[in-house]
Amino acid sequence: MAEAGKVHRATTTAPVNIAVIKYWGKRDTNLNLPANSSLSVTLSQKSLRTLTTATCSESYTGPDSLILNGEEEEIQSSKRTQACLRNLRQLREEVEAKDGSAPKLSKMPLRLVSANNFPTAAGLASSAAGFAALVRAIANLYELPQTPQQLSLIARQGSGSACRSLMGGYVAWRSGTKEDGSDSLAEEVAPVAHWPEMRALILVVSADKKGVPSTAGMQTTVATSSLAPARFKDIVPARMAEIEKAIQDKDFETFARVTMQDSNSFHAICLDSWPPIQYLTDVSRAAMNAVETINRKAGKLIAAYTFDAGPNAVIYYLEPDSRAVAGVFKNHLPRVEGWDNEFGAAIRSNEMGGLDSKAVMTLKNGISRVICTAVGGGPESVETHLVDESGKPVEGT
Known part of the structure; x- marks a missing residue:
């Protein structure tokens, strides 16, 4: 009792x-x-x-x-x-x-x-x-x-x-x-243990709330986009099969290609909605430009961008390619907050040339912080409670 x-x-x-x-x-x-x-x-x-x-x-x-x-x-x-x-x-x-x-x-x-x-x-x-x-x-x-x-x-x-x-x-x-x-x-x-080398660099463009909430945006797309039915019926099922196999095979090039294709497809049906929904900004496109240049210089896909319903870029790469991918952004954004955690501190700066100068300036002016992270585990029980034994919220939470 x-x-x-x-x-x-x-x-x-x-x-x-x-x-x-x-x-x-x-x-x-x-x-x-x-x-x-x-x-x-x-x-x-x-x-x-x-x-x-x-x-x-x-x-x-x-x-x-x-x-x-x-x-x-x-x-x-x-x-x-x-x-x-x-x-x-x-x-x-x-x-x-x-x-x-x-x-x-x-x-x-x-x-x-x-x-x-x-x-x-x-x-x-x-x-x-x-x-x-x-x-x-x-x-x-x-x-x-x-x-x-x-x-x-x-x-x-x-x-x-x-x-x-x-x-x-x-x-x-x-x-x-x-x-x-x-x-x-x-x-x-x-x-996690199957492919622990996966890393992610998040370029935070804005901490403001997004203009079109996801729920409203989805309803608009379903109701008005002429491209959406093909995405739902044919495109996504094929991509799911392809990326699940890539994960099982630890095939990053396929993983990267499908990831970028699907991000572009998602934002295409948003733009195809009426009224059009635009989550990407010039800063987002500058990040895409940088990823494309990094991959071109490498001669293969070593980085993959993806964007949710907002302007922030999430860039996936494997840990052995940290310097070749995240190091480029660290070189151009050295004073942006966020490089000092255990994932960011391990990234060595890379002065790779060839980046579009306008894209670099757009990133410098538009990125407010970075988040360096990796694939991780699910929910965990902890003993650090936000409510004390009397039922009152702990101060500062």
């Missing part, structure tokens, strides 16, 4: 994932069912992570609450958040029904406190890490037996790409075909 007034706590971290085959467009907006499958690389939590503490107590009054980065969030009107909480409570009720001595946590109000170590809503997949951390933390609080794959069905309803952040390594989100969404879930394609 629960101790009267006891605050039950569980804290977890969850990673950001950056898709190489993009999710864009929904076949069911209520259930967050995608128009196509997608595939992502889970990034190291040493660089990017959400930390979430889930608590409940008989002593709590009022509705469930969430504090994100020190600000109270309105979650009662959020259908996505409420869907996650409802599903998790139902699973806890099943645990309580089987074990009469289990505390009735499902009946207690939840107090959730969450903090990101990166800008929210800046095109860095904050909602993916956020909902993955929320679902995993509550699942741990409730001591649920469900696997990460089973929990991905719940996280998906909060944020589509969140289902991929419940696992580490290389993760596919299968679009599924069932109307109830029961087969639209995440699946590990390969663990």
Whole structure:
């Protein structure tokens, strides 16, 4: 039985994932069912992570609450958040029904406190890490037996790409075909240990919120783009097969080509929407130009750019090519914040010539920080709680 007034706590971290085959467009907006499958690389939590503490107590009054980065969030009107909480409570009720001595946590109000170590809503997949951390933390609080794959069905309803952040390594989100969404879930394609050399350099163009939110943008594209149907039906399924084989074979050249092709395809259907959706900027295009020059100089594909629904460039490369790829950017952006973590510090500057001078100047003027990171693992339970034993948020969170 629960101790009267006891605050039950569980804290977890969850990673950001950056898709190489993009999710864009929904076949069911209520259930967050995608128009196509997608595939992502889970990034190291040493660089990017959400930390979430889930608590409940008989002593709590009022509705469930969430504090994100020190600000109270309105979650009662959020259908996505409420869907996650409802599903998790139902699973806890099943645990309580089987074990009469289990505390009735499902009946207690939840107090959730969450903090990101990166800008929210800046095109860095904050909602993916956020909902993955929320679902995993509550699942741990409730001591649920469900696997990460089973929990991905719940996280998906909060944020589509969140289902991929419940696992580490290389993760596919299968679009599924069932109307109830029961087969639209995440699946590990390969663990971190299979291809640990994968690195990512993120060029942060702007920490401002993006102009067109993803949900609204997707609906516009599905409704108006003449290019989107071919992407959903033919192009993405072929690319999924090709990139999954490339990951299994550790074939970076194919991985790089498909990654860049799919990023370009995604932004093409955005531009083909009406009114057109433009996430890329001159700084984004300068980064693309630099990657193309690096690959041309190498005589093969050693770097791959990809852009989500925002201007930030994510550049994938393998660790042995760090100097040839990331070193070029470090040479031109030496004073930009972000090179001082364990991944960035290992990168040696490279004065490779041949970069377009206008592109270099655009990068110098437009990049506010870099994030050096690598492929990483899934959510982790930690004992650094954001809520103290009395139920109060820890100062500074």
